[in-house]
Amino acid sequence: MKFISILSIGILFSLSGFAQEEKLINEAWKGFSDPQIFGSGFTHKLNDLPLEGNVDLGNRAWSGDYWSAKKGxxxxxxxxxxxxxxxxxxxxxxxxxxxxxxxxxxxxxxxxxxxxxxxxxxxxxxxxxxxxxxxxxxxxxxxxxxxxxxxxxxxxxxxxxxxxxxxxxxxxxxxxxxxxxxxxxxxxxxGSDQMGLRCFFGPWTGGAAARGCQEDLNAGAFHIVLANKVGLQKEGFVMDMDRYREVWNHPIIGYKSTVVANNLQPSRDAATTAVKEIRVKTVITHADGSAPTWGTVIGTDNQKTGTQEYTYRLELNNEGKIVGGTWESAKRPDFIWNVPRATEFSGLFTALPVLLND
Structure with missing residues (x-):
């Protein structure tokens, strides 16, 4: 159902320090959408990025409940x-x-x-x-x-x-x-690493408010992170898949991209170094929620996954590197984020490690 994978009201994620300022760069994205937020050393050249990939899951990416605040x-x-x-x-x-x-x-x-x-x-x-x-x-x-x-x-x-x-x-x-x-x-x-800004408006507001929720996560920067993290590093990240006020957080575990148009002319707002654009259709795979169960769900009908399709244009420079992008599909992610893995538990959760299967 719609409300299974949602961020709690009022929970916001801070940007890392260098992500809060717009960078003086040739790429079309702003500082809060720079792939460096997620890590250095990412490959930007399109031909060096796989068109599909999946996270090495093992016994992870299990379905679980969202534990409604309304229910307690x-x-x-x-x-x-x-x-x-x-x-x-x-x-x-x-x-x-x-x-x-x-x-x-x-x-x-x-x-x-x-x-x-x-x-x-x-x-x-x-x-x-x-x-x-x-x-x-x-x-x-x-x-x-x-x-x-x-x-x-x-x-x-x-x-x-x-x-x-x-x-x-x-x-x-x-x-x-x-x-x-x-x-x-x-x-x-x-702390967290977040690309893109949370939208606090709904599509019903219209006007400048709704338009302001459209492009703060640059499509080209998003594709770079997706293809590097999932395609090359086999690691997932979290994505708010709804572009407006409600936050639909899902762990991203796979993708498949298809180039549907090549050698398009650069858009008016493209990066200054862009020499051409391509149109890409990407299908994202994510783990999904399910009601709590006594037993494990992996390998059963209670293990849920879902997909979402996005269409966008990638801007390429004369070296074939992605330097920007534009969303075309009405659906698009709002922001993407990560936090480090917890390795120590204290206070009220001191006993939690004995319950885990790590």
Whole structure:
């Protein structure tokens, strides 16, 4: 459904320092759309870039829930007969020691991690209460956490772990996915690399506001990153696939480009060094969301992927290097971004590594 892969309201990503200023360069992109934001040493020559590629996935790019803020985020008791996400009455130590594994399995992901860490005051549950709200938009959630988590970490399998008081806490795969996604969303303070600016307007606004959401992610710069990261380096990144206000974050895991027109004359706004343009159709493959499950989803019908098609023009200089581009399709990405992989977990998430399959 439309709201499965969405960035939480108010979550913005800062640009790296050099990306905040427009560069005095011949290429058609501005500083906030320069491929250097994603790394140095990228190949810009079109003939040296593969027209298709896929990420080396292994056991990654698993489908997961977006943990709707409207439903309570990871306070949502998804595995209970009565599914609630607010006003939880979490068990005391004495109550937890008397509960069966089946009863404990119905608790929310946040409650289970608190129990595993013998935190019977439930600090994570209380924190999540401050993030979730019943008045949130239906698309608000933590897919800005799920997207990097699924790119970096193997799909977690169900686990039964015992806390210091002997309480055996059962975790389903969906519980662990919720916790690692929440960690990346709110506790992974490592900065981000972002190309393009977030649009805060909808297509219904029209005029200059909507037009301002069209070209801040240059099509040529986008193609350079896509072909280098996915095609050459076999690494994914995260993309907001909707060009307007709502943010649809998905992890990009593959692409296939087709040149549909060659030797086009440079556009009026092309880079000053452009000598010709080509028209490209690119089909992006991304991991998609699915409802939480107790077992793993890779290899089952609950593992979801999707595609999106974009058409754009690439501007080439006399060396065949991409120096700019223009979007032609009505659909186009808003921005692309990455964060580093989390290697250490502390605070409320100190016990998280024992739940992962890394």
């Amino acid at each position: 985020s990871i306070n949502y008791r998804w595995n209970a007969p009565t599914k609630i996400g607010y006003k939880l009455v979490s068990p005391s130590k004495a109550e937890a020691q008397k509960m069966t594994e089946a009863e404990l399995a119905t608790l929310a992901p946040s409650e289970k991690l608190d129990l595993l860490m013998s935190r019977y005051d439930y600090p994570l549950v209380r924190e999540v209460d401050g993030v979730a709200t019943p008045t949130a938009s239906i698309w608000a959630g933590i897919c800005h956490g799920w997207s990097p988590a699924t790119l970096y970490h193997n799909e977690p399998a169900p686990k039964l772990l015992t806390n210091a008081e002997g309480v055996k806490v059962p975790f389903g795969s969906g519980d662990i996915k919720a916790l690692i996604s929440y960690y990346y969303a709110f506790h992974h303070d490592a």
